[in-house]
Amino acid sequence: MLRIITQQGEVQAELQRICDRTQDDQVQHKEATVREVLQAVKRQGDKAVLHYTAEFDNQELLVEDLRVSGSELDAAYQQVSKELLEAIRLACQNIEAFHRQRVPKSWVEFGQGVVLGKRYTPVDRAGLYVPGGRAAYPSTVLMNAIPAKVAGVSRRVIVTPPGIGKTINAAVLVAAQEAGVQEIYRVGGAQAIAALAYGTETIPKVNVITGPGNIYVTLAKKLVYGTVGIDSLAGPSEVLIIADSGANPEHVAADLLAQAEHDPMAAAILLTTDSRIALKVQAAALRQLEDHPRRTLTEKAIAHYGLIAVVDSIDIAVQLSNEFAPEHLELEVAEPWELLPNIRHAGAIFLGYSTPEAVGDYLAGPNHTLPTSGAARYASALGVETFLKHSSIIQYSPEALQQVAGAIDVLAKAEGLPSHAQSVKLRIEDNEETGWKE
Template identity: 45%
Template sequence: MKIIKKEEISSLKRSVDQGTEAQRETVKKIIEEVRTHGNMAVKRFTEQFDGTTLDQWRVTEDEIDEAYETLDGEFVQVLSEAAENIRKFHEKQQANSWFQTAEDGSITGQKITPIDAAGVYVPGGTAAYPSSVFMNIIPAQVAGVKRVVMVTPPGQDGKVPSGVLVSAKLLGVTEIYKVGGAQAVAALAYGTETLLPVDKITGPGNVYVALAKREVFGDVDIDMIAGPSEIAVLADETARAAEVAADLLSQAEHDARSSSVLVTTSKKLAEEVHQSLNEQLSTLPRYETAKASIEDYGAVVLCSSKEEAIDAVNEIAAEHLEIVTENPFEDMAKVKHAGAIFLGPYSSEPVGDYFAGPNHVLPTSGTARFSSPLSVDDFQKRTSIISYSSEALKRDGDKIARFARLEGLEAHARAVEARKGRWK
C-alpha cells in the first residue's frame, strides 16, 4: 500500500463508472431488443452471455424445494436470524402520513404510499449473494410494496444458487426469474410476455447492469449507480494491526478495483498493518483479486493530527468507514460523510454486510457526500396534501394572485381570482 499525505487524497477519488462507448452502445442495443422482442430477446441474450438455454426462465416451486434440500439446515437458521435482524432495523424507518389543521380550517399534510412493484437484481456468476436478497427485498416489504420481483443470472447448468433461492423463499418472494445482465434490467423496466414491468429497480451488478439502470432511469426509478466497494479505516495506536489489515482485505477481495484505505496518525500502526496485509494476503483464496486491489487502490493516509485525520475521512466519503480509536463515538460525531460507520474493535465491516441489520446497499465513489443507504423510504412516495378553507383564501387570495403576476403567469392569478366572489 502506498503512503500518502492528507493533501494527496484527491489521487484516491474515483467518479461513478461511465463505462466505455462500446459498452454503452451494447447496453442500448440490448435494451431495445428486449423492448421490441420480449422473451425471445431475453432467451437469446441468456444463451449468449450466460451460456445456457432456458425454455422456462421463471423459477419453479420444485426448484425452490430442491434448493432447501441441498442447503445445510444450520445455514438456513443463520439466514433466518439475519433476515429477522434486518427486518427489525428497517421497521424503525417506517414513516406515517401526517396532516395539520390551521385555525382557519385549512389542512396541509403528507400522504405516504408504497410503490406498486419493485424489481431486485441479485448478482450471480462466480459468487452467490443471499445478503443482496435480504438487503433489497426486506425494505421494500416493510414499505408495503405488494409485488416484489427478483432476477438473477443462471449458471451454465441453468440453475440459481441454493442460498439465493432459499433466502427469497424465507421472505415469501416466489416471482423469481433466471435472467441477468442488461437484458434483466430491460425486462424489469419494460416487461415481456412473461414478466410484467416494475416501478423501481434496485440491486448491484456488473458494469453492464449499472449502465442499463442508468439507461432506463426516468421510465422507472433506480436505487443508485454503484461503483466498486470501498472501505476507510480511521485508526489510532489503540487499534490492532492484524484486525485492521483483515478488514481492509475484506473489501479488497470483492473486486480488483475495490478501494481500501487506512487513515491514521500512527506511523507505527501503518507499518504493522502493511506487514500484516502481506502475511494475510498470501493465504487468501481470492489472492489475485485482493492483491490487485491493494496495489492499485490501497493506501495509507498518514496524518499529523486527529483533526486532520477526521478531515481526511470526510473528504474520502467512503462507502464503509470503520473507526477504531480510543473514543470512537466522540470521533464519529465529527464525521459528516460516510455510507455506514462501524464503531470500535468488534464492529468489523462484515458484521454490517450480513447480520447487524442496517442496509449494506450504500453510496460509493464519494457520493456519500449527498446520498444515503437503501432504506424503506426508497420504496415509498410522498404526496403533498392541500385543502384551503374559504377563510384562508380570503386572507391570501390577493397575495397569491400578485405573486403569480410577478412571475408573469396571468392564468395562475386568474385561477385564484375566479373564486374572488367567495372571499369578498
C-alpha cells in the first residue's frame, strides 16, 4: 500500500531515503565481478562474451549466433501486429522530428584578422544498449537509435540480452529497423558493454555507449568511461507528481503505478495539498492493483519506494521536488505554466491533467532516457548532442597575432612555459622580415 505522511520533516527524510536507494551495500562486490568481466572480454573477445552469456543469461550461444541474421530481422515484421507497427512508426516520426530541432549548428565568426568558430561532427560508431529481462523495450530502441541517426553517426549497433531460446523480441527488432539499425547483437550485461568498449572478433569497438541497464551494466559503463564516452549512469526510474484538488485520483494512481511497474526499485511519489486526494489516490491504487499483471513487482516497488505526502502548499511541494530532482515530474495542477518558472531540477516535466508520463515514454518526441537519483540537478536527457563532439576553429592573421603577442608572452612566462612565448615571437619576427605575408 502507498503510505501517506503529513509531517514535513518526515517527508524530507523519506524523499532523501528514496533518492539514496541506489547506494547498494554490495556495490564493491558487484564492481569486482564487472572488472573481471571487462578484463576477460578485453583479453579473450568473443570467447569471454559467450562464456558470460552462458553464466549470467543461461544461454549457450555459438559465435555465429551473436549477430541477429537478416532472416530474423525480416521475420520480425511478420510477428508484430499492424497496430503495433503503426504505433512504432508514429513514435519514430515524432522522435525524429523533435531531435532534428536539437541539432547544434557549426558556426564561424570573422573579426578584425581573427576567425573563431565551432564545428560539430558525429562520432564514427555508437553502441546502443537495450535492456531485456522483465519486459521488452522497443521504445528504448527508438530513443537511443534515432538521436544517433539524426546526429549522423555512420555505424549504429544494438546489443540486447537474448531471451529463451536465443530469441530477441520481435517488436525490438522491428523498432531497430524502423530507426535505421540493422546491426544487432544478442548479448547483454557487463559483457555487452565490454564488447562495445574494447571490440571483439565479431562486435565492433564503438566511440559512445548509450542506454539503460541493471547495476552490472551501469557499473560497466562507469568503468569503461574514458575508453569510450557514455550517456549517463542510469538508476531505477522515478516519478514525482504534484497534484492539487482538481486532479483526478484515478489518473494520479495510474501514473504512480505506471512508474512502479517498471522495477522493484522504481519510485512513485505524490505531493499534494489536499488530504482527500491523498486518501482517494491510495484507495484507487489498491483497486487498480487487484488484477494487475505485474502486481507482485509493482507492490514491492510501492511498498519500499512509494509515497504520498500531504504538504501545506504547492510552493512547498515545488521546493521538495527541486530538492529531490526527479527523473519525471508531473504537474497535475490547474495552472501548470505558472509553476514552471519555479521548477529548477527535473529530467522531464509533464504539464497539466491530461499529460501522463506515458506520452513521453513512448512517442511525444523528447527523449525518455533521463537523469535519475537526483542527477537532474546537473544532467540532462540523452539527445543528439550525446553523439556529437565539437572542435574549435581558430585563425589569426599576422596583424592580429602581433596585437596579442605581448599578452601571450606575459601569460606564458607566468606559467613557466617559454616555448609557448617563443612560438609567437618567432612568427612575429618572421612576419616583420617578410613584410607580413599571410
